[in-house]
Amino acid sequence: MAEEEEGRAAIAEVAASFAAVVQGPPDETRIGVYRSLVRRGIMGAVRAQMPRTAAALGARFEATVEAWIDEALPSSPYLRDASAELVGWAATRWTEDPLVPRWIPDLGRYEVARFEVAAANVADAPSGGPLALDRAVRLGGAARVARYAWAVHRLPEDTPGEPQEELTALLLYRDRAHEVRCLVLSPLAAAILERLLGGARLGEAVTTACAALGEPMGDAVLRGTAEVLADLGERGVVLGAVEQGNHDPDTHAAGEQGIVAGERP
Numbered sequence: 001m002a003e004e005e006e007g008r009a010a011i012a013e014v015a016a017s018f019a020a021v022v023q024g025p026p027d028e029t030r031i032g033v034y035r036s037l038v039r040r041g042i043m044g045a046v047r048a049q050m051p052r053t054a055a056a057l058g059a060r061f062e063a064t065v066e067a068w069i070d071e072a073l074p075s076s077p078y079l080r081d082a083s084a085e086l087v088g089w090a091a092t093r094w095t096e097d098p099l100v101p102r103w104i105p106d107l108g109r110y111e112v113a114r115f116e117v118a119a120a121n122v123a124d125a126p127s128g129g130p131l132a133l134d135r136a137v138r139l140g141g142a143a144r145v146a147r148y149a150w151a152v153h154r155l156p157e158d159t160p161g162e163p164q165e166e167l168t169a170l171l172l173y174r175d176r177a178h179e180v181r182c183l184v185l186s187p188l189a190a191a192i193l194e195r196l197l198g199g200a201r202l203g204e205a206v207t208t209a210c211a212a213l214g215e216p217m218g219d220a221v222l223r224g225t226a227e228v229l230a231d232l233g234e235r236g237v238v239l240g241a242v243e244q245g246n247h248d249p250d251t252h253a254a255g256e257q258g259i260v261a262g263e264r265p
Contacts, residue, residue, distance in 0.1 A: 039066075039069055041079065042065065042069060042074065042079070042082055043062065043065050043066075045079040045080075045082045045083070046065055046082050046083045046086050047061070047065075049080075049082070049083035049111065049112065049115045050083050050087075050107075050108055050111035050112060050115070051111070052107060052111060052155060052157065053104060053107050053108045053111055055160075056101065056104060056107065056160070057100070057104065060099070060100065064086070064090050064093070064094075065086060068085075068086050068089050068090060071089075072085075072089050074086075080115075080119055083108075083111070083112050083115060084112045084116065086108075087105070087108040087109055087112050090105075090108070091105040091108065091109070094108075101162065102150075102165075103149075103150040103152060103162065103163050103165070106148040106149055106150045106152045106163075107150070107152045107155070107163070109146070109148065110146065110148060110152045110153060110170075113144065113146050113172055114172060114180050114182075116144075117142045117143075117144065117172045117173065117174060117180050118142075118174070118178075118180045120141060120142035120174075122140070122141025122142055123141070124140045124141055124142075124174075124236065124239060125239065126138075126239045126240050127239055127240030127241060127242050128240055129240045129241035129242060130240070130241060131202060131229060131238075131240070131241050132202065132241055133201070133202050133203030133206075134201055134202075134203060135201055135202060135241040135242065135243060136196070136199055136200065136201050136202070136241065136242050136243065137196045137202055137205075137229070137238060137240075137241060137242070138238070138239040138240050138241065138242045139193075139196060139197060139232075139237055139238060139239065140173055140174065140236060140237045140238075140239060142172075142173060142174045143171060143172065143173040143174075143197065143237050144171070144172050144173075144197065145169060145170070145171055145172075145185070145190050145193050145194045145197065146169070146170050146172055147167070147168065147169050147170075147190070148167075148168045148170070149165065149166075149167060149168075150163045150164065150165055150166065150168070151163045151164045151165075151166045151168050152168075153168065153170055153182050153184070168184065169184070169185040169186070169187060169189075169190035170182050170183065170184060170185060171183040171185055171189075171190075171193060171232075171237070173235065173236075173237045174236075175235060175236060176235075176236045181235070183235075187213060188209060188210070188213055188215055188221070188224075189228055191209035191212060191213060192205050192206055192209045192225060192228075194209075195208060195209055202241075206221065206222070206225055
């Protein structure tokens with residue numbers, strides 16, 4: 001126990017020393033050059049991971065990153081995690097800043113989610129089991145349902161613009177060529193998939209999603225669900241049935257009818 005405490009204390013001391021170097025005032029010494037390189041590396045990483053957010057914010061994006069480094073620093077040792085930590089730190093500040101467009105936090109979250117799906121280190125092996133109401137569904141490990149108040153997925157990549165304010169549920173996943181895809185979901189489809197990603201059995205996912213949204217549980221819902229899961233199987237998202245799911249639960253509620261609304265690349 002004493003050795004563990006000493007180890008934690010040593011790690012904390014190293015982290016504090018690193019923070020003091022990175023967050024200290026600029027100077028012309030060797031440490032100052034190192035500090036500048038580290039900060040530049042963090043800046044480059046987050047800009048590469050969320051380019052549209054950076055472009056939309058302009059100089060304010062760089063100021064945000066600088067303020068985040070000064071105040072918080074990334075807690076992960078991996079640069080791939082930097083943008084997620086930045087958005088977590090900055091989202092409330094962006095929301096409260098009248099000079100920042102109201103859709104910027106959603107755009108930042110969307111770009112981070114796409115990057116995380118692209119970078120997810122998962123092996124998507126089919127289970128070989130047929131889908132059944134009393135079994136869970138194996139979904140591609142990179143897949144996730146994301147919800148936004150703005151239709152940021154419709155923003156063109158190369159031209160400036162503003163998204164519509166529209167409650168949006170998306171399935172982000174990797175196709176068989178490992179390209180990130182974006183499938184627009186209806187509230188019912190999103191609710192079912194969130195429950196499946198949370199490890200629920202198929203029958204439970206459908207019935208609880210219908211109950212949460214006030215949807216009648218009938219043949220149309222079962223038929224539509226079967227069609228959606230078959231389509232996702234063709235896309236390489238649904239990988240078969242398993243006895244127990246292995247994702248963390250994350251459920252939301254909404255209030256419209258239908259299953260799948262459309263797709264974006």
